[in-house]
Amino acid sequence: KAGVTQTPRYLIKTRGQQVTLSCSPISGHRSVSWYQQTPGQGLQFLFEYFSETQRNKGNFPGRFSGRQFSNSRSEMNVSTLELGDSALYLCASSLEGLTTEQFFGPGTRLTVL
């Protein structure tokens, strides 16, 4: 069974731009969560989607948004990029996200210049 895939793997943007990251979950998984990993703040939960609806949300500004499609693929968008948004963005999928563990993708490394 294929694992979680994330595209692109690396991305360079400039301040003020916006970016869209994509995540394809493991086949059959319906829950997709996003995390931000930085050296200063560590791993932080962004949001979770289940059946095309945002079910949980972390403490990030509204510039961070996401969506999920009917095939469970998910995208996250960051608008008006700031230098501090430079991070590894990890996507994780889970069967239903309530009592089942998450499996992580390799991440997208975003660099904001």
Add this chain to the structure above:
Amino acid sequence: AQSVTQLDSQVPVFEEAPVELRCNYSSSVSVYLFWYVQYPNQGLQLLLKYLSGSTLVKGINGFEAEFNKSQTSFHLRKPSVHISDTAEYFCAVSAAGTASKLTFGTGTRLQVTL
């Protein structure tokens, strides 16, 4: 809300020696607990999980952990480490029934040397 404390940022150990990575959590509700490992330039790999039942949990690659509710701990152990175990280890907690919303510790860098 939940929080996790990993007291050791780095743990150096010789190959074939035992190791324990410490994790303490705080929560006002029942929790699920997880240990993940991250190798350089990779995502997170699940080592083991505690959802309910037996407090001694066995995972992949010879790792195990014990859930201690009275001490709010979930320490990770391995009786004999290998060079290939060198990596960053993260303890994570979620409220029971919300496994998709994890709160992570700051990580422990396990450095195994000959």
